Amino acid sequence: MDVIFENSWQLLDGLAVTIQVTLGAAVVALLMAFTAGLGRLSRFRTVRVLSVCYIEFFRGTSALVQLFWLFFVLPFFGVTLSPMIAGIGGLGLCVGAYGAEVVRAGILAVPKAQIESAAALNLSSAQMIWHVVMPQAVRIMLPSFGNLFIELLKISSLVSLITLQDLTFQAASINAVTLRVVPIFTSVLVLYFILSMIINGFMRLLERRFNVGIEPGIAR
Structure with missing residues (x-):
């Protein structure tokens, strides 16, 4: 394990970059997922077509x-990134395309009776989405988003x-440089596993937070 300690700073630098890329891409993925997911349910045909083109292209390549x-x-x-x-x-664009389907499915899973009740209360479309549909849909989406982030x-x-x-x-x-395959890649494997467990734990905390007041066994 001496090779790991001798090169620990190099591995930590790489770990920091991995975390930065994952967090940054997760933000982009969430933005694209909700934009395209809501776009697929839009009443405007052009918006629906654009959303479907984005989703199918990035899922299919x-x-x-x-x-x-x-x-x-x-x-x-002429564009250098x-x-x-x-x-x-x-x-972010790639994972966001998969996330868009999670968003669409989550919204469609909200019982229609909830939407009809909101309409009966004369809520506007925006109020209906953010106060009635989204709180329930996000609760449904969280497990799938946890898998996507991992x-x-x-x-x-x-x-x-x-x-x-x-x-x-x-x-x-x-x-x-060192040709010490076993300790190096075993350590990297463990680091990826630890990061995935952190993501899993964070998503579980979010699920518990959104499920406060919801009795087990009740359909959402």
């Missing part, structure tokens, strides 16, 4: 190729292929 396109292809069109921006943007953490290692010095990149660099 490789996340790695998307990153390569943003980082290596865009410069040919830093590895960090390309990594956060690419992963998947986001795992695919964040792809940014090492666009020269971003994340945890995987640093581990590969250390291994290239």
